[in-house]
Amino acid sequence: MNRSTLLAWQVGVAVALLAIWHVGSSVPIFGFYFMPKFFFSTPADVLGRVWKMFVTGVVWRHLWITLTETALAFVIGSVAGAGIGFWFARKPKLAAIFDPFLKAANSLPRVVLAPIFMLWFGLGVWSKVALGVTLVFFIVFFNVYQGLRETSPVVLANARMLGMNDRQLMRHVYWPSTLTWVFSSLHASVGFALVGAVVGEYLGAAAGLGYLIHEAEGVFDVTGVFAGMIVLALFVIAIDWAVTSIENRLLVWRPQPHQQS
Amino acid sequence: MPQTNATPDPAVSLERVTVAFGAGAARYVAVADADLAVGTSEFVAIVGPTGCGKSTLLNVVAGLLKPAGGSARVQGAEVSGVMAPCGYLFQQDALMPWKTARDNVAVALEPKGVARAEALARAQGWLAKVGLALFGDRYPHQLSGGQRKRVALAQMLIRDPQILLMDEPFGPLDAQTRALMGDLLLDLWSADRKAVLFVTHDLEEAIALADRVVVMSAGPAARIVAEHAIDLPRPREINEIRLDPKFHTIQRAIWNDLREEVLKTYQAQAGGAA
Numbered sequence: 327m328n329r330s331t332l333l334a335w336q337v338g339v340a341v342a343l344l345a346i347w348h349v350g351s352s353v354p355i356f357g358f359y360f361m362p363k364f365f366f367s368t369p370a371d372v373l374g375r376v377w378k379m380f381v382t383g384v385v386w387r388h389l390w391i392t393l394t395e396t397a398l399a400f401v402i403g404s405v406a407g408a409g410i411g412f413w414f415a416r417k418p419k420l421a422a423i424f425d426p427f428l429k430a431a432n433s434l435p436r437v438v439l440a441p442i443f444m445l446w447f448g449l450g451v452w453s454k455v456a457l458g459v460t461l462v463f464f465i466v467f468f469n470v471y472q473g474l475r476e477t478s479p480v481v482l483a484n485a486r487m488l489g490m491n492d493r494q495l496m497r498h499v500y501w502p503s504t505l506t507w508v509f510s511s512l513h514a515s516v517g518f519a520l521v522g523a524v525v526g527e528y529l530g531a532a533a534g535l536g537y538l539i540h541e542a543e544g545v546f547d548v549t550g551v552f553a554g555m556i557v558l559a560l561f562v563i564a565i566d567w568a569v570t571s572i573e574n575r576l577l578v579w580r581p582q583p584h585q586q587s
Numbered sequence: 588m589p590q591t592n593a594t595p596d597p598a599v600s601l602e603r604v605t606v607a608f609g610a611g612a613a614r615y616v617a618v619a620d621a622d623l624a625v626g627t628s629e630f631v632a633i634v635g636p637t638g639c640g641k642s643t644l645l646n647v648v649a650g651l652l653k654p655a656g657g658s659a660r661v662q663g664a665e666v667s668g669v670m671a672p673c674g675y676l677f678q679q680d681a682l683m684p685w686k687t688a689r690d691n692v693a694v695a696l697e698p699k700g701v702a703r704a705e706a707l708a709r710a711q712g713w714l715a716k717v718g719l720a721l722f723g724d725r726y727p728h729q730l731s732g733g734q735r736k737r738v739a740l741a742q743m744l745i746r747d748p749q750i751l752l753m754d755e756p757f758g759p760l761d762a763q764t765r766a767l768m769g770d771l772l773l774d775l776w777s778a779d780r781k782a783v784l785f786v787t788h789d790l791e792e793a794i795a796l797a798d799r800v801v802v803m804s805a806g807p808a809a810r811i812v813a814e815h816a817i818d819l820p821r822p823r824e825i826n827e828i829r830l831d832p833k834f835h836t837i838q839r840a841i842w843n844d845l846r847e848e849v850l851k852t853y854q855a856q857a858g859g860a861a
């Protein structure tokens with residue numbers, strides 16, 4: 327299948343789904359709507375609402391808040407995860423001591439922490455960031471820890487034979503391989519930073535995409551819920567695209583730049 | 588290298604070197620009482636069955652592995668830590684995969700304190716010497732196995748080490764590439780004859796390259812069981828020298844030793860186990 331046929335099929339599927347939705351919600355069949363408006367809204371209404379959100383500009387503030395939370399959670403979680411992963415990989419005894427605690431913490435469904443974070447950090451941005459950090463941290467931590475322990479001993483021995491001291495080994499061997507493992511978890515960690523932000527907003531906030539969707543649900547505004555979901559989906563696609571292009575640039579030396587852990 | 592006495596120290600000397608892995612019941616003595624000396628501009632090849640302890644012996648000389656007994660000296664000094672006079676070409680791929688070929692070669696000069704611009708220029712020169720002038724911007728995964736070995740060779744040689752340790756460097760390459768790499772190595776080596784300790788499981792390769800071939804017995808407790816001087820004329824060309832009748836005589840002599848000693852070791856093992 328070449329690209330244009332593929333695209334044609336994809337557009338076709340989208341049109342068909344929209345058509346079913348439209349017919350189900352706006353055309354009575356034997357006097358009966360099999361997708362009642364109250365529960366499903368209509369595609370025209372939803373797209374209209376999305377349009378309005380952007381035109382009136384209400385959405386920008388929420389997007390900005392969600393983006394800020396995602397970015398903060400990603401950066402803080404990655405730096406902490408990479409730092410501690412790196413440290414533990416070089417200190418096996420420390421890793422052995424903390425191993426059960428990390429596993430236990432990681433097995434905890436993070437959503438249960440959201441109310442506590444709200445108590446600690448308030449309803450603003452930071453409680454969402456905290457939730458995102460607990461998700462991102464573990465992904466990056468385990469990736470870096472595992473990755474570094476598997477750093478080729480031959481590459482290391484070779485670098486030592488070249489006469490490198492500890493600082494040079496750090497710069498030319500440990501640091502690049504740490505970065506590699508951080509980047510290889512980039513998609514997953516950005517995705518989880520976003521999940522943390524949106525779920526946090528959903529559970530209690532005054533702004534953000536999760537808050538928008540939650541508000542609409544509260545008043546049974548199905549059009550608003552779908553519109554919020556579409557904006558969220560567009561937002562995720564945009565972020566994913568940005569991550570992919572960053573990744574392609576940073577991991578040029580890799581055989582498969584899209585390889586995921 | 589300051590010399591304190593009249594007779595220069597050999598580049599490498601091993602005396603009754605014993606190497607063991609593990610402890611207690613799991614203790615495995617890989618090499619026992621190995622004796623070997625390599626002169627300052629001598630090319631010595633080590634042959635022996637797979638798993639006998641050839642890499643282990645090189646690691647001892649390089650300072651990557653501490654022997655359980657005996658003494659290992661490099662240029663007269665007891666081996667301790669990574670030995671600066673040694674360059675090591677590993678059996679496996681050892682290039683940094685996140686650096687281009689040129690950066691991989693240039694980085695070898697950083698520990699010597701060479702400025703980066705100069706290091707890059709010299710790296711380019713070495714890439715040209717190994718026939719990869721146009722491949723400097725490639726990453727290791729974009730090079731063939733043979734090309735990666737050439738980069739590794741350049742990386743080792745750019746530091747100008749006095750002793751070259753090579754562990755089956757051309758092992759995974761096809762026959763033609765091996766011969767080409769062998770010729771390249773001899774060419775580079777003949778310019779300033781460093782001491783070479785070259786491990787291979789390929790007897791023909793050992794004879795074609797070396798001044799002396801030493802034979803290791805099969806493990807455990809492998810040792811050096813025979814030495815043969817290779818008095819073939821230099822300069823040599825791998826594919827030519829193979830046709831020399833003398834080559835075959837030498838090959839037969841070494842093979843006799845290799846086979847006989849391996850058999851002896853095997854019988855000793857069987858006897859010990861019974």
Ligand SMILES: Nc1ncnc2c1ncn2[C@@H]1O[C@H](COP(=O)(O)OP(=O)(O)O)[C@@H](O)[C@H]1O
Pocket residue numbers: 608609615617635636637638639640641642643644806
């Ligand atoms: N780190 C290690 N731990 C335990 N055994 C080892 C280790 N490295 C090598 N050996 C054993 O020592 C023997 C010699 O290994 P090696 O020197 O790699 O052989 P080769 O002659 O093929 O290079 C082998 O039997 C191998 O199993």
Ligand SMILES: [Mg+2]
Pocket residue numbers: 641642643678754755
């Ligand atoms: Mg080996």
